[in-house]
Amino acid sequence: MTDRQKQNIINQLCIVSSWLIALVFFFPIFWMFLTSFKTELQAIAVPPLLFFEPTLENYSLIEERTDYFKFAWNSVITSFGGTLLAMLIAIPSAYAMAFAPGKRTKDILLWMLSTKMLPAVGVLMPIYLICQQLDLLDTKTALVVIYALINLPIIMLILFNYFREIPVEILEASRMDGASTISEITQIVIPLSWGGIASTALLSIVLLWNEAFWAINLTSSDAGTLVALVASFSSPEGLFWAKLSAISTLACAPIVVFGWLTQKQLVQGLTFGAVK
Amino acid sequence: MKALRKSALALALSTTTALSAWAGELTIATVNNGHMIEMQKLTPEFEKANPDIKLNWVTLEEGVLRQRVTTDISTKGGQFDVMTIGMYEAPIWGKNGWLVPLEFDADYDVDDILPAMRGGLSYEGKLYAAPFYGESSMIMYRKDLLDKAGMTMPDNPSWGHIEDAAAAMTDKASGTYGICLRGKPGWGDNMAFMTTMANSFGAKWFNEDWTPDLDSPAWNHAVNFYVNLLTKYGPPGSEGNSFNEILALMNEGKCGMWIDATIAASFVTDPKQSKVADKMAFAQSPIAVTNRGANWLWAWSLAIPAGTKQADDAKTFVKWATSKAYIELVASKNGWGSVPTGTRQSTYDNPDFKAATTFDEAELKAILSANPSNSTQDKTPYVGVQFAAIPEFQAIGIAVGQQITAALAGQTSVEEALANAQQAADREMRKAGYY
């Protein structure tokens, strides 16, 4: 067997195993999707049914019982809003840190990360009481602000790493032309690191979309996100597995599809400065 | 600057949404149980009868609901106008002055509510929550399997008889397990069942001086019996089973017997979700040395937090949802087989209801025989059948539940588990200053 043939076989093996791994990873999601078209009785059948007569009754039940679009809209507003707010704060800061680093820049960054380590459940009461005092319970505003704050450290970390890749010479050249700091950010830094900014934002949106703790504890009837909607389908007394699969499918679908569509962007952006 | 403007804008927007919660709009916190969902579906009927009240539903998972409403009510958050609570919370919260005492006019016929339910939802004679549906626990069993084994089920079997029946019905080769019982840790999960079993073995949670009594021989006897029974004749994975998991097994025909909430009877006899709907029969909870506290008592009920600005509207709603008329409304829409049960004597007196169900007598008997203020063989200082209605119980019940599950999983001995449980309970009681 020649080296070439050997290489070929190895290549084929790689491809086959990639497919296998990918299918294993995706299988639980596929199964959830499948279960959402079963009746409650079929959902718990032993052995599990792969072929069955699909029913839409779970979906029509959700349609009848809840206002899916209200929850979905809340999810969109809070995850995009939180990300946008965090970005607006983070871009100038990360820019300053990257291009005028002080002695303590690295420490500040690590300190920022450490604020994320405060376990949410340990500070629930303080935050709850503050929101209550400010009359912000069950509002999207509270979630947007909290979401911006919890993702700010991660966004700062990633953006800082991107901005450092921008050659300083370019900035210096523009400064010679008398560009202001604002125009430096908007006309040079942002366009040059656009891929990084976009994919950081995407990452942040995904994380916020799935955030459960604050979404469940700070909302009731107005500002609930899809996470809260999913939680409301668990039942202490009564079978709910098929219905839960349907609502989970509906709750995850927007962000999964969003992730698929922006996959190319994510792939291009998240290189972490490896491109020189 | 942009960031500031943006957040100012968001703030302004949120204020308008906050204001839009106009008077006459009730926010109701509830759980995702069948009867509650049915109530949500009937919202238009209520709004038609009360055009100036609009209903807003917040459905939460049971544990989350308890945690959310407790946080809200104790901080006077005012997020909810009506809350779904259980028999555990009603007396504690009533005592704290967190709930509006409920007084209804004559046509509500408060005396029609089963006395055990009223008692469990009252504090010092005042009703603090109106029962929406109530339950006790009983045996649900497969008559066909029992017949095949050549055995019968008396109406008040002993635990020894249950063990024999479980042994006779178990056929692991075909995946049939003689008995399915709760094993998932939680004060409302395995401990609800475990406490009733322990009660019947003569055990109790606390002595009269409030010291925990988990290291008593009675507890040891009961837990040993439970672990042995489930290990020999129960399904694998009992440690993760609570109501729903066992319901799934039962409906698939995997269990011979199941002792759990009476509400399950309406699910296992429903041919739409059960493969064994026509093979089910019912009996009262088994007994070891006493029948006191052998079956639990629980009510999902509606209460009004003291902080709400719309107490009158809230009361109108609570009255509507827990009235005889509501039960008749459900009956007229879905038939008498699907009405919320366990609350009113008049439901059980109704000939249409009797004709529509096979479990009505067993359920009523179980509910009537439960007495929260006299549920143990020895005298105790607490109220409650499958719990002790004190604020510490939830934490204690969870810790003890974990230990029982560890014993069931074979990771500790029963003796060790109960010693740990005793220690955990003692810590909590000491911290709370009982002794």
Added chain:
Amino acid sequence: MNQTLARWLQAPSIIMLLLWMIVPLSMTIYFSTIRYHLLYPDRSGFVGLSNYEFFYTDPSFWPSILNTLILVGSVLSITVISGLVIALLIDRPFRARGIVRVLLISPFFIMPTVNALLWKNMIMNPVYGLSAVAAISVGAEPVNWLSEYPLWSIIVMVSWQWTPFAVLIFMTSLQSQDQEQKEAALLDGAGVWSRFYNLTLPHLARPIAIVILIQMIFHLSIFAEIFVTTGGGPGNQSTNLTFLIFAQALQGFDIGVASAGGLFAIILANIVAIFLVRIIGKSLTV
């Protein structure tokens, strides 16, 4: 750019995070020294360090710290290593690679609660779960994952969710690797391992550092997976520090003790962070 301007630009993020940290933190410290039980609104007063003592003497305290460290450590190693392997596997172009990629990264978009419910009910359930069905079909005894290996079950769930994140980041970094350098090394007769060790790994140092840092933050406070599946048990075998605090705060309603626990968690998190930064700090930032 002068330092003053730089400070002004950094100010918003620093001030906001400072507020976000200081306000709840000081309230938490205050709560941790008083009697504060939600169900006893009339009890209050300074209690010194007794809340700390109560939390610290909980028999689950040390096990929960150990569990937290095991969780973080195992999930980090599993996700980073399998992330690397998978990323290398799909580095070479092949037909329909886009589909493989999409399938691979999908678990990252699933909500943690849904993740836990999926695994608990459809895979790990010893009666109707797929693993049980598979075991029975080959004549083996079904394994009761969640009660026999509770912590490992949680690790599997979390790793399923986060491996795709590692794959995503490593995959993109790999594509920016210098192909010419790789080919030159190949011509020099460098073996697979030596190419990986001398070229690929250094190239990936920074992405690996970032993956570890970001994941660590999330894994120190794993909650949903435990809450939905094992409830911290059996016994305390899958109780981590976050769950222990949850049990105190929201199940026991004792905010005083829970606040004390929260401060323990912050200390632990910072110890882990300092430790990690020592190890990977060099490849991060400057």
